[in-house]
Amino acid sequence: MIKVFVPRDSSALGLGAEEVALAIQAEAEKRQVAIELIRNGSRGLYWLEPLVEVATPQGRIAYGPVTIADVPRLFEAGFHNGGAHPLALGLTEEIPYLKRQERLTFARVGITDPVSLDDYLAHDGYRGLKRALTMAPAAMVEEVTESGLRGRGGAAFPTGIKWRTVLNTSSAQKYIVCNADEGDSGTFSDRMIMEGDPFVLIEGMTIAGLAVGATDGFIYLRCEYPDAEVALNAAIESATAQGYLGDNILGSGKAFRLEVRLGAGAYVCGEETSLLESLEGKRGLVRFKPPLPAIEGLFGQPTVINNVISLASVPIILDKGAAFYKDYGMGRSRGTLPIQLAGNLKQPGLVERAFGVTLREILYDFGGGSQSGRPIKAVQVGGPLGAYLPESQFDTPLDYEAFTALWAVLGHGGVVAFDETVDMSKMARYGMEFCAIESCGKCTPCRIGSTRGVEIIDKIRAGEETERQVALLRDLSDTMLASSLCALGGMTPYPVLSALNHFPEDFGVTSAQ
Amino acid sequence: MSDHSATANFPMAVALRLIQMNDPAFDSERVSGIIAELKTKPGALLPILHAIQEVLGYVPGECVPLIATELNLSRAEVHGVISFYHYFRGTPPGRHTVYICRAEACQAMGSEALEAYAKSSLGVDYHENTRDGAITLEPVYCLGNCACSPSIMVDKKVHGRVSPKRFDDIMNLTRSAS
Numbered sequence: 001m002i003k004v005f006v007p008r009d010s011s012a013l014g015l016g017a018e019e020v021a022l023a024i025q026a027e028a029e030k031r032q033v034a035i036e037l038i039r040n041g042s043r044g045l046y047w048l049e050p051l052v053e054v055a056t057p058q059g060r061i062a063y064g065p066v067t068i069a070d071v072p073r074l075f076e077a078g079f080h081n082g083g084a085h086p087l088a089l090g091l092t093e094e095i096p097y098l099k100r101q102e103r104l105t106f107a108r109v110g111i112t113d114p115v116s117l118d119d120y121l122a123h124d125g126y127r128g129l130k131r132a133l134t135m136a137p138a139a140m141v142e143e144v145t146e147s148g149l150r151g152r153g154g155a156a157f158p159t160g161i162k163w164r165t166v167l168n169t170s171s172a173q174k175y176i177v178c179n180a181d182e183g184d185s186g187t188f189s190d191r192m193i194m195e196g197d198p199f200v201l202i203e204g205m206t207i208a209g210l211a212v213g214a215t216d217g218f219i220y221l222r223c224e225y226p227d228a229e230v231a232l233n234a235a236i237e238s239a240t241a242q243g244y245l246g247d248n249i250l251g252s253g254k255a256f257r258l259e260v261r262l263g264a265g266a267y268v269c270g271e272e273t274s275l276l277e278s279l280e281g282k283r284g285l286v287r288f289k290p291p292l293p294a295i296e297g298l299f300g301q302p303t304v305i306n307n308v309i310s311l312a313s314v315p316i317i318l319d320k321g322a323a324f325y326k327d328y329g330m331g332r333s334r335g336t337l338p339i340q341l342a343g344n345l346k347q348p349g350l351v352e353r354a355f356g357v358t359l360r361e362i363l364y365d366f367g368g369g370s371q372s373g374r375p376i377k378a379v380q381v382g383g384p385l386g387a388y389l390p391e392s393q394f395d396t397p398l399d400y401e402a403f404t405a406l407w408a409v410l411g412h413g414g415v416v417a418f419d420e421t422v423d424m425s426k427m428a429r430y431g432m433e434f435c436a437i438e439s440c441g442k443c444t445p446c447r448i449g450s451t452r453g454v455e456i457i458d459k460i461r462a463g464e465e466t467e468r469q470v471a472l473l474r475d476l477s478d479t480m481l482a483s484s485l486c487a488l489g490g491m492t493p494y495p496v497l498s499a500l501n502h503f504p505e506d507f508g509v510t511s512a513q
Numbered sequence: 514m515s516d517h518s519a520t521a522n523f524p525m526a527v528a529l530r531l532i533q534m535n536d537p538a539f540d541s542e543r544v545s546g547i548i549a550e551l552k553t554k555p556g557a558l559l560p561i562l563h564a565i566q567e568v569l570g571y572v573p574g575e576c577v578p579l580i581a582t583e584l585n586l587s588r589a590e591v592h593g594v595i596s597f598y599h600y601f602r603g604t605p606p607g608r609h610t611v612y613i614c615r616a617e618a619c620q621a622m623g624s625e626a627l628e629a630y631a632k633s634s635l636g637v638d639y640h641e642n643t644r645d646g647a648i649t650l651e652p653v654y655c656l657g658n659c660a661c662s663p664s665i666m667v668d669k670k671v672h673g674r675v676s677p678k679r680f681d682d683i684m685n686l687t688r689s690a691s
Contacts, residue, residue: 185618343662384617
């Protein structure tokens with residue numbers, strides 16, 4: 001039986017993958033070609049989606065982007081045996097975009113059937129958990145600490161230290177919470193993991209539970225990701241049925257139960273304390289810290305709250321050891337970062353590389369430059385609260401500290417490119433507007449400051465007493481930076497001021513101001 | 514969120530409120546069943562609101578006192594949660610909801626022009642229903658489809674690389690599906 005792969009990833013579906021899968025099935029029946037159609041995750045080469053693959057003795061061969069109109073001719077060309085066709089891309093693994101990556105967290109994404117536990121096990125799945133079950137909790141925490149893994153949600157706090165705090169806080173009930181409220185524009189790595197390899201997240205959370213002594217976990221998933229919800233629930237169901245979740249994990253006598261909870265379209269709920277409030281059934285108002293969630297988190301109990309990618313990186317660390325993971329990266333940024341290329345690029349997609357690759361390599365060697373063919377003017381890294389970087393900063397390596405030194409952030413690894421037609425004063429205005437729309441309202445600098453910020457930028461854009469308004473915008477930004485309760489108000493000045501500082505001409509001011 | 518038209522639309526809001534009080538979509542037995550099934554979950558309020566909106570398309574105002582009683586909350590607390598989250602709505606949507614992404618990655622690929630086109634071709638602004646009741650237009654801030662911008666979501670399905678022409682095709686299909 002010939003294995004044909006058509007992704008079930010929501011971005012691929014959004015480009016017609018479902019229709020292509022149905023057409024392939026129908027065409028195969030018509031021609032009496034016996035195929036097994038597997039719905040995999042996406043390889044992350046999104047400009048080639050829907051990317052259809054066929055297994056051959058030489059390896060998997062890719063064709064893309066495939067439309068339903070191409071399907072009959074693909075069969076005529078014998079694609080199901082790897083036949084030549086204008087859409088043929090050769091061996092998938094040899095496509096340079098993929099070949100030049102270092103896929104650790106994304107090792108299986110696009111390769112396996114995401115909801116097949118057998119497939120997961122056949123591709124090194126649950127090896128991390130099996131090793132963890134032979135270890136003492138403190139040793140598991142030590143392994144994660146030693147790996148150098150830092151929170152991939154954006155804050156880059158050492159994951160192991162968080163875990164150790166929860167381990168050392170005694171309580172009858174502890175929780176593992178996965179922050180799957182991936183709201184940053186230009187990011188989709190969490191979604192790809194949840195849709196493309198949900199078991200790796202489940203395994204990571206289970207290990208976290210064993211390591212700190214938590215028996216219950218929640219995945220707080222944004223409701224904008226309905227396909228991820230389906231994949232996660234299917235995976236949780238089969239993991240539970242096979243004893244990988246539940247009251248007696250693999251006969252160890254240890255329990256870990258997992259439930260998916262949906263957010264409801266509030267960006268601020270990606271902030272960890274706001275997320276916990278939301279999980280408790282309340283308005284997503286940010287909490288004061290301390291107490292840290294590790295000490296008083298969900299329902300007042302010690303709680304590990306980690307991003308999807310942080311948790312999904314845990315299984316390979318436990319499987320291959322801290323030294324293996326730590327060997328990737330630079331400086332204090334260890335391991336790999338799943339970088340998400342978006343916006344105006346020829347080749348947008350998912351690039352997992354060790355820290356240290358430069359922004360220029362990412363934008364041009366992988367991204368292929370702008371899709372419009374015009375020069376790239378600015379790049380926003382790290383979501384709506386991340387700074388805009390001009391061309392002069394493109395040689396910066398992707399490293400937490402290198403970005404901090406530029407007054408920028410790596411965040412969750414989203415890279416959004418804009419060509420020269422972008423008006424940066426408009427992007428700055430949007431930064432403030434977004435903050436106003438999404439503010440939880442608890443602290444004044446964010447709630448009021450963002451609305452005043454929109455008004456000030458409107459005046460600057462209209463050329464009304466520009467000099468005074470720019471001074472006011474800087475003053476307001478200082479207030480927001482210094483006195484907001486969380487990163488929403490506290491980092492909105494990053495896109496705003498970076499736009500102003502690097503592109504003053506778009507605000508009608510000279511750089512001296 | 515700022516809503517500059519609130520004052521101008523006040524009589525309409527009152528009218529909608531009156532219609533809602535006698536809303537046939539509100540099925541007290543069904544809502545009570547949902548609440549009874551989910552109320553023992555820890556942090557049950559969001560799951561309850563999701564379940565109601567999934568079934569009825571929105572959360573009718575009549576649900577608020579029912580939920581408040583069962584969860585031992587004040588009506589103000591329940592209303593506060595409903596109004597905090599962009600996704601929950603208190604008025605009936607059209608048969609389909611179309612979400613247009615307004616975030617940066619989509620802006621880099623021309624989503625502003627798409628927004629303008631969608632509003633003019635559907636004849637509505639955000640948070641409004643088309644005259645035929647087929648479509649509600651809503652903004653959304655990222656669908657995680659940033660490598661295939663600009664993006665929209667129709668009910669629960671994402672569509673990528675949406676040009677005005679493609680938008681029309683999708684709307685025609687959507688209308689004919691209902």
